[in-house]
Structure formats: structure tokens, C-alpha cells
Amino acid sequence: MASILSVRDLEKTYDGGFQALKSVSLEIEQGEVFALLGPNGAGKTTLISTICGLVQSTGGSVTVGGYDAEKDYRAARKLIGLVPQEMPTAPFEIVGDTVALSRGLFGLRPDRKLVEKILKDLSLWDKRDGPIKSLSGGMKRRLLVAKALAHEPKILFLDEPTAGVDVELRRDMWRLVSDLKAQGVTIILTTHYIEEAEEMADRVGVINKGEIILVEDKDELMRKLGRKLLKLSLTAPLSEVPPELARHDLTLSEDGTELTYTYDSQADRTGITTLLSDLSAAGVHFQDLQTDQSSLEDIFVDLVKRD
Amino acid sequence: MNFEAIKAIYVSEMARTRRTLMQSVVSPVISTVLYFVVFGAAIGSRITEVDGVSYGAFIVPGLIMMSLMTQSLSNAAFGIYFPQFTGTIFEILSAPVSFFEITVAYVGAAATKSIIVGAVILITASFFVPLEIQHPVWMVAFFVLTSVTFALLGFIIGIWADNFERLQFVPLLIVTPLAFLGGSFYSISMLPEFWQKVTLLNPVLYLISGFRWSFYGQADVSLWLSLLATMVFLGGSLAVVHWIFKTGYRLKP
Ligand SMILES: Nc1ncnc2c1ncn2[C@@H]1O[C@H](COP(=O)(O)OP(=O)(O)OP(=O)(O)O)[C@@H](O)[C@H]1O
Ligand SMILES: [Mg+2]
Numbered sequence: 001m002a003s004i005l006s007v008r009d010l011e012k013t014y015d016g017g018f019q020a021l022k023s024v025s026l027e028i029e030q031g032e033v034f035a036l037l038g039p040n041g042a043g044k045t046t047l048i049s050t051i052c053g054l055v056q057s058t059g060g061s062v063t064v065g066g067y068d069a070e071k072d073y074r075a076a077r078k079l080i081g082l083v084p085q086e087m088p089t090a091p092f093e094i095v096g097d098t099v100a101l102s103r104g105l106f107g108l109r110p111d112r113k114l115v116e117k118i119l120k121d122l123s124l125w126d127k128r129d130g131p132i133k134s135l136s137g138g139m140k141r142r143l144l145v146a147k148a149l150a151h152e153p154k155i156l157f158l159d160e161p162t163a164g165v166d167v168e169l170r171r172d173m174w175r176l177v178s179d180l181k182a183q184g185v186t187i188i189l190t191t192h193y194i195e196e197a198e199e200m201a202d203r204v205g206v207i208n209k210g211e212i213i214l215v216e217d218k219d220e221l222m223r224k225l226g227r228k229l230l231k232l233s234l235t236a237p238l239s240e241v242p243p244e245l246a247r248h249d250l251t252l253s254e255d256g257t258e259l260t261y262t263y264d265s266q267a268d269r270t271g272i273t274t275l276l277s278d279l280s281a282a283g284v285h286f287q288d289l290q291t292d293q294s295s296l297e298d299i300f301v302d303l304v305k306r307d
Numbered sequence: 308m309n310f311e312a313i314k315a316i317y318v319s320e321m322a323r324t325r326r327t328l329m330q331s332v333v334s335p336v337i338s339t340v341l342y343f344v345v346f347g348a349a350i351g352s353r354i355t356e357v358d359g360v361s362y363g364a365f366i367v368p369g370l371i372m373m374s375l376m377t378q379s380l381s382n383a384a385f386g387i388y389f390p391q392f393t394g395t396i397f398e399i400l401s402a403p404v405s406f407f408e409i410t411v412a413y414v415g416a417a418a419t420k421s422i423i424v425g426a427v428i429l430i431t432a433s434f435f436v437p438l439e440i441q442h443p444v445w446m447v448a449f450f451v452l453t454s455v456t457f458a459l460l461g462f463i464i465g466i467w468a469d470n471f472e473r474l475q476f477v478p479l480l481i482v483t484p485l486a487f488l489g490g491s492f493y494s495i496s497m498l499p500e501f502w503q504k505v506t507l508l509n510p511v512l513y514l515i516s517g518f519r520w521s522f523y524g525q526a527d528v529s530l531w532l533s534l535l536a537t538m539v540f541l542g543g544s545l546a547v548v549h550w551i552f553k554t555g556y557r558l559k560p
Binding site for chain 1: 309314390393394395396403
């Protein structure tokens with residue numbers, strides 16, 4: 001697939017001397033959903049802001065749809081919509097007007113039909129004549145999405161779209177992302193919720209201390225992570241794994257009351273059936289069992305802790 | 308040139324003005340009426356005429372000038388400061404809009420608003436005193452040039468200010484006193500000679516003088532000096548805006 005956004009050796013050192021981005025390079029493919037993960041202060045917002053022109057880079061380059069983001073900033077920015085992490089709004093502005101303003105800023109003629117459709121899609125149509133301050137927090141978030149969509153961008157940045165949002169709204173946001181993706185919009189989102197990346201993303205990138213430390217296809221990543229654990233609580237403790245069970249990948253807990261079996265959940269044969277029959281043949285009985293799956297969360301925590 | 312963006316910002320700024328119609332238009336009118344009561348009625352009963360013009364009519368150009376200057380300054384300063392304060396400026400900075408276009412839109416909106424206020428004051432004044440405008444073209448020229456110039460200055464202040472005190476500082480502590488001392492309410496010929504010389508150092512005097520000339524054909528300084536002063540203000544403001552544009556000062560971290 002063609003890359004629609006490429007970031008090359010992007011650097012940002014803030015005025016105080018703090019280096020928030022250290023030579024970040026990233027290729028975003030047309031039509032994909034890319035999730036950028038990273039702890040607080042990792043540089044996610046700085047990266048997005050630099051790409052969108054809110055923060056002046058101190059090195060490197062960004063091209064959007066083939067246009068240099070600085071030299072050809074008009075052409076580049078027309079392709080981009082941004083929903084920032086903070087929710088800055090002018091409290092007294094009218095909901096419908098503010099969406100129309102967003103469209104105008106991108107040099108486009110007013111389009112009532114489109115604004116109506118966007119507001120309806122985001123369940124804000126009833127609120128169109130009210131001031132922004134009359135909206136709830138979740139509605140404001142949706143309004144910012146509406147504003148970002150008003151110029152029909154090809155690339156949408158969502159900086160923590162579901163921070164502080166209830167479960168229902170989070171589901172709505174996920175649905176919105178998949179609808180937009182179906183329309184061919186490329187989406188780059190940041191999140192702290194790993195399940196969100198698992199749910200929505202095609203690819204996942206992890207950033208820490210201003211450096212991209214991993215970019216991976218999500219399914220690939222999940223396959224790597226597809227290892228599952230089966231934990232058996234034994235009725236009677238064992239001193240060691242019985243030799244007749246040696247061919248299974250088993251570990252015994254220190255107190256001898258729990259056996260853990262590691263297997264690949266994606267494999268054709270998980271080996272669980274044979275394990276269970278071998279267990280009863282060996283006279284090992286258990287009173288309870290549970291499975292555990294390593295998640296993106298685990299690898300994320302692992303990666304970030306590593307340094 | 309992104310005309311749609313200029314229009315969008317301008318329209319949204321004017322909508323803000325409409326929402327705050329009371330403060331933006333009614334309050335300057337009320338304060339002007341108060342000036343009339345205080346200066347026109349109270350002082351006017353003692354000073355009946357200045358150079359052949361009734362005192363009430365004499366102060367009208369000065370009053371309008373003073374409102375134009377303070378209104379343009381604070382409207383433009385607030386107009387660009389507020390989005391930085393709330394963070395909504397992000398939308399403009401991430402849009403395909405140049406700094407020049409941003410300036411045109413904000414300065415245009417602020418100037419429009421103060422022109423409206425000035426016109427309302429002029430109309431209000433015409434109910435109190437007999438007005439005469441000898442040089443209407445010059446009058447309009449000074450009117451518009453002053454509004455635009457001070458809106459530019461206000462725009463600069465709004466970008467420079469990082470708190471509300473700074474935002475108010477220039478309009479309240481510099482321009483208002485200069486306007487008072489610059490012959491809004493008197494002709495400098497009424498001052499002792501020493502103070503006449505001092506007052507000539509006040510740049511605002513030249514603006515007021517030129518504007519008053521367009522009404523009554525009489526001035527403290529020559530028309531060309533007035534025009535020159537206006538142009539110097541305008542040129543200076545444009546130069547600073549150009550510098551901000553070149554350096555990206557303050558708008559982006
Ligand atoms: N305007 C600024 N001036 C100086 N330093 C800044 C500025 N903005 C951000 N930083 C610093 O840059 C680093 C990265 O910040 P950034 O907002 O990009 O993090 P983030 O990954 O978005 O974090 P979060 O998950 O909390 O939103 C932080 O250490 C922050 O303190
Ligand atoms: Mg952030």
C-alpha cells in the first residue's frame with residue numbers, strides 16, 4: 001500500500017531545552033488505522049502537533065500525501081483533520097456555527113447539507129442552535145470530531161479520543177472509526193487503553209521518551225502474543241512435575257499446588273486434550289482451572305519498562 | 308489566498324460581537340452620553356465656544372477618536388488573545404491559513420466593530436449638538452485609517468500579552484491618557500505655551516487634530532502632519548506584524 005504520511009527523522013526540542021521527539025520516523029499507509037501507544041509524556045501529542053503544524057519542528061521532515069508539510073503547508077493541511085487531546089472550545093459559540101467555521105478555515109464554501117449530516121451522525125443535531133457551553137463533556141468531544149470532519153479530511157488524527165469517556169461513548173467512537181475507515185479515511189489515534197488498540201488498529205506503534213520503539217502489524221503482534229496459559233489448581237500438592245507429563249510444557253508453582261501449561265492458542269492443536277487425559281492417567285487431579293492470555297498490555301509494559 | 312478562511316474567521320468574530328452587543332455597542336454610547344453631560348453641559352456652560360465652534364460640538368471628533376482607538380485596540384487584542392487563552396487557536400494554526408490571512412480577518416473584524424461604534428457615537432452626538440462635516444472624504448479616511456491602525460496595534464498586543472493585565476495595560480494606561488491629554492476636550496491653543504510644546508510630543512494629538520479638521524476646518528497642527536502621523540502609526544504596526552510573521556513569535560511553541 002502507498003504511504004500517505006511519512007515522517008522522517010522528526011525532532012522537536014522545546015524552548016526550555018527539553019527534547020520531546022528524538023529522530024522519529026514513521027510511514028502511515030493509506031486507509032489504515034494506526035494506534036500510537038505510549039506512557040504519559042512519551043511525546044504522542046508533540047508528534048501529532050508537529051505533523052499538524054501546531055508545534056514548530058526542530059529537525060526532520062513530514063510529507064502528507066506527497067506534499068511537504070512546511071513548504072506546501074496548504075495542500076498538506078487540507079488532507080488532515082485533528083481532534084486534539086485537550087478539548088478547547090469557545091464557550092459562547094453556537095454549535096452549528098463552529099462546525100461551519102471549521103469548514104471555512106479550510107478554504108471550502110459553506111455546505112449546509114454536509115454540516116447537517118455530520119452533526120446528525122454524531123448525535124449533535126438537536127444541539128445545533130445552542131452554545132457550546134451547553135454541551136456535556138462527551139458531546140464536546142463529539143463536537144470536536146464534527147469540526148475535524150467538516151472539511152472531509154483524508155487523514156484524521158484522534159489524540160486520546162476516549163479519555164474520560166463512558167463505555168457507551170467509547171463504543172460509539174470505535175464505530176465511528178470503523179465507519180470512517182470504510183470510507184477510506186486514514187486514522188491515527190493515540191490511546192492509553194490497550195484494548196482500544198486491539199479493537200481498532202491495523203498497526204500499532206509504541207513511543208517512549210520521544211522515540212518510536214516498536215511498529216508492528218497488530219495481528220502479527222497478537223499472534224506473537226497469542227500464547228495462552230492454562231492454570232490448574234491441584235487437589236493435592238506435588239513435589240515435582242510427574243515424569244509421565246514431561247512431554248508437556250508444564251511448570252509447577254513453588255508451593256506445588258498449581259500447574260501452569262503454556263500453549264499457542266492460534267495453533268491447530270493446542271494439546272489440551274492430551275494433557276488432560278495424561279493428567280488423569282498420571283493420577284493428578286485438579287479442583288479448578290483458568291486460562292490467561294498475554295495481551296498488548298503486557299508487551300507494552302514490558303517494552304516501556306525495559307529501559 | 309484563502310478567502311473562505313478570512314471570511315469564516317471574520318464572520319465568527321462578528322458573531323461574537325453580536326452576542327455581546329450590549330457591551331460592545333451600548334456601553335460606549337452610554338459613556339459618550341456621559342461625556343456630553345459632564346464636559347458639554349457642565350464645562351460647556353463656561354466655555355461656550357472654541358474657535359467659533361460650540362464647545363459641545365467641538366469635543367465630538369475627540370470623543371469619537373478616543374472610542375475608535377480604545378475600541379480597536381481592545382477588540383483586536385481580545386480577539387486574538389482569547390483563542391490562545393482557550394486553546395481554540397489550534398484550529399486556525401492547523402488549517403491552511405497564512406499568518407497574513409489571520410491578521411486580515413482579526414484586524415478587519417476589530418476595525419469593523421469600532422467603526423460601527425464610532426458611527427453610533429456620531430449619530431448619538433448629532434442629537435445633542437449641531438454637527439457639521441466640512442471634509443467628509445477626509446473624515447472617512449481618518450476614521451477608517453485610525454480604526455485599522457489601532458486594530459493592528461491591538462492584534463500585536465493580543466499576541467504579545469500572556470495575561471489579562473497586559474491585555475488591558477496599553478488601552479487603559481497609555482492610549483486613554485494620551486487621548487485625554489491630546490486635545491480631545493480642548494484646543495492646545497488654550498494651554499500655556501510650555502504645555503503646548505509638551506503636548507506636541509503626544510502622537511495622539513495629531514490624529515485628533517486631523518480628524519477635527521475634517522469636521523470644522525480648524526486644527527492644532529497641519530493636516531499633512533496629521534496624515535503623516537497616521538501613516539507612521541500604520542507603518543510601524545505593519546512592520547511589527549511583518550516581524551511576527553517572519554519569526555512565528557509566540558503563536559507556536
Ligand atoms: N509546550 C511545551 N513546552 C515544553 N515542554 C513541553 C511542551 N509540550 C510538551 N512538553 C513536554 O514534552 C513531553 C512530551 O509531551 P506530550 O504532550 O507530547 O506527551 P504525550 O505522549 O502526549 O503524553 P500524554 O499521554 O500525557 O498526553 C513531556 O515531557 C512534556 O512535558
Ligand atoms: Mg498527549
